[in-house]
Amino acid sequence: MALTDTAIRNARPKAKPYKVADSQGLYLLVNPRGSKLWRVKYRIDGVERKLALGSYPEITLAEARTARDAARRQLAHAVDPNAAKRQARIEASVRASNSxxxxxxxxxxxxxxxxxxxxxxxxxxxxxxxxxxxxxxxxxxxxxxxxxxxxxxxxxxxxxxxxxxxxxxxxxxxxxxxxxxxxxxxxxxxxxLGALTTPRVKHFAAITDPVEFGALLRAVEDYQGDPSVMYALKLTPHVFQRPGELRQMEWAEVNFEKAVWIIPEGKMKMRQPHSVPLSRQALAILTEMRQLSGSGRYAFPSVRTRARPISDNTINAALRRMGYSKEQMTAHGFRTSASSLLNESGKWNPDAIERALAHMVAGSVRRIYNQSAYWRERVEMAQWWSDYLDELREGGNR
CATH class of the missing domain: 1.10.150.130 (Tyrosine recombinase, N-terminal domain)
Incomplete structure (x- = not known):
């Protein structure tokens, strides 16, 4: 006789496990501790086997019969239900490990x-x-x-x-x-692609007017705060590097005798090592800072621990304290200012300016060429730029 839900609920535990049969090999195994487990009995290659379907009431009678029928269909196609179940478990495990x-x-x-x-x-x-x-x-x-x-x-x-x-x-x-x-x-x-709202392109705010830039340089000169921030802020206009590259400057990367800062590829956005010529003014700033932090790893260590450099937003925070909003000027904006004013001067090859900014040049051959061909011009440009900054800071505009 086929099982009913009432018969299943009324099946009480006994001293030993016992079976309550349904039909077509399906039965309920009632254990002494009260658990009720669904099993399907079947034969394959003349050998009797059992397939576990789960426990009642988690698996209802209707669900157990559906699972039994699925197993019988597998048998009809010479598939061992237990083998198929193991394979499904393996595949699920593989999918989980490939999350x-x-x-x-x-x-x-x-x-x-x-x-x-x-x-x-x-x-x-x-x-x-x-x-x-x-x-x-x-x-x-x-x-x-x-x-x-x-x-x-x-x-x-x-x-x-x-x-x-x-x-x-x-x-x-x-x-x-x-x-x-x-x-x-x-x-x-x-x-x-095309399903999401396209964000408006935001350019880093920058001052490109020479007179206004001179006022900014005077504000930088008057800034008072933690020495790491003060000197990082003073150096920023003189070099054309990204804020993250400057804040992570290490003394081991600076060659004072050759007046060059060599940034390893691991710190560069474009994954290429980059050499930065240092003007007399840049060297003077670094020399003063070395007296304060030269015994440590970083040129501009954090105020909290010398084991780390100043944070990402330090220069931007200093600009805000100086009264410049994020719509007026950003740390990254110094690069835009330099690019704009250098190009406007008409004195320098645009490729040399791009190389100074460490912008990627298409083509490996051209990259190699630019790294060497414009070095002398970049050295001259770095000194001219620092001299020009001094003039702007003093109120001139040439």
Whole structure:
């Protein structure tokens, strides 16, 4: 007689396990401690075997019968249900080990071995964290465009358009890596191009008027604060480097005798080592700072610990204290100011200016050429620029 829910509920534990049969090999095993387990009895190659389906009431009678029927269909095609169940477990385990987060971390580690800057790696881990723990646990091969779009929309609705754009781009890199390593068949992020709101391009605020720039230089000269901040702020206009490169300057990178600062490729955005000619004024600033921090690693150590440099936003914070809003001037804006005023002077080859700014030049041959061909001009330009800054600071404008 077929089982009923009432009969199952009324099945009481006994001293020994016993079976309550349903039909077509399905039965309920009632254990002395009260657990009720679904089993299916079947034969394959003349050998009797049992397939575990789960426990009651987690698996209802109807669900147990559905699972039994599925097992019988497998048998009809000469498939052992237990073997199929083990294979499904293995595949689920493989999918779990190939989660989006696992593949992403593997890609980040690979990029680290390839020499990508630590700051870039940290940015990628930050983006992975933004996508969320639940999304990160999803098998990378199972993620649909709709699922990814749902996650991206969360950030878009908060107005974080640039972060949303970066998240889609990061996810696309992870999916492409998964495809390349045979763990996914497509890149769902690629299909979302055009689906998200495009953020407006924001340029770093910068002062390019010579008179206004002179006023800024006077404010810099009068700034009072932590010595690391004061001297980093004074040096910033004289060199054309990104704020992150300057704040991480190490004394081992500076050759005072040859008047050059050699930045290793690991700190450069374009992954190329970069030599910076130092003017007399830049050397004087660094010489004064060396008397204060020369015994440590960093030229501009943090006020909290000499084991770390000043923070990312230190120069911007100093500019705000000086009365310059983020719409007027930023630390990165000094590069824009230098590029604009140097080009306007008409004295220097535009390629030499681009090389001084460490902008990537297309073509490996041309890159090698630019690194050597413009060095003498860059040395002259660095000194001219510092002299020009002195004039602007004193109120002149040539």
């Amino acid at each position: 989006f987060a696992t593949v992403a971390e593997e890609l980040i580690e690979k990029k680290g071995r390839e020499g990508i800057a630590q700051a870039t790696l940290e940015k990628q881990r930050w983006l992975l964290k933004l996508l969320g723990t639940d999304f990160g646990k999803r098998p990378v091969a199972d993620i649909t465009p709709q699922e990814l779009l749902h996650e991206l929309r969360k950030h878009e609705r908060r107005g974080r358009l640039e972060a949303t754009k970066q998240l889609r781009s990061f996810a696309s890199r992870v999916f492409r890596y998964a495809v390349a390593t045979a763990r996914a068949e497509r890149d769902p992020a690629q299909l979302l």
